[in-house]
Amino acid sequence: MAEYYVNLNMPMSMGANEKLLDVIDEVRENDTLIITMNSVNAAYSDVLTKTLENNNFDYSVKGSHSGDEYQIVAKKEK
Numbered sequence: 001m002a003e004y005y006v007n008l009n010m011p012m013s014m015g016a017n018e019k020l021l022d023v024i025d026e027v028r029e030n031d032t033l034i035i036t037m038n039s040v041n042a043a044y045s046d047v048l049t050k051t052l053e054n055n056n057f058d059y060s061v062k063g064s065h066s067g068d069e070y071q072i073v074a075k076k077e078k
Contacts, residue, residue, distance in 0.1 A: 001030045003031070003034060004027055004032070005034050005035075005036070007036050007037075014041075017051055020048055024051070025044075027057075029077075029078055030075070031076055033052075034072075034073050034077070036071050037072070039064075039069060047070060056076060
């Protein structure tokens with residue numbers, strides 16, 4: 001069981017989704033994918049979570065205590 005991290009602390013664009021797709025290809029069943037982004041980009045998370053859904057991932061979202069970061073924690077479904 002491996003963990004993969006994607007840091008998207010940058011201005012959001014379709015390049016962020018492409019970066020996610022590159023990593024998704026490596027993730028296997030029971031692996032965890034953790035996506036971190038600035039909280040100001042949290043509105044863009046809909047695009048990312050739709051990509052996860054389309055690639056058979058379950059996910060949960062959470063913000064940091066400071067409110068500066070937003071995370072999506074995803075696991076590949078069986």
